[in-house]
Amino acid sequence: MLARSAIRASAPIQTFGRRAFSSTRSQLGSPYHYPEGPRSNLPFNPLTKFFAVRYWGFMVWQTKKNK
Template identity: 45%
Template sequence: MISRIAFRAASQAPLIARRGLHATPARMGGYHYPEGPRSNLPFNPLTRFFWLRYLSYCVVGFGFPFGVAVWQTTKNQ
């Protein structure tokens, strides 16, 4: 029974490999959303001080757990 399954899979391999994704049509101009790139984001990365807000968000988000851990280990028990 296992040999039949293996034979069936081996005989269908060329049929599966023949179907390529290059044959699918391009849709929506290469973007996933019809409005264009960056339309699905809840913020605007093209503003002037976006880099500063993003950097502060990353520093606070990454540093907060470490700050809590230090505070918990140094407080009086």
């Protein structure tokens, strides 16, 4: 009896949770849609081959430069 009531209580929560997702593709040609993701608003690309060298080089330069 408890199992049936638990299933009945959780069913509306699952259907409500699924409504938040959309199955339509984002239209990148639209002026109202911008790329999404954790790196989309960075002015540099952290996925390049020599990013670590440039990053640490810049950090060293910041500590050594004259103020």
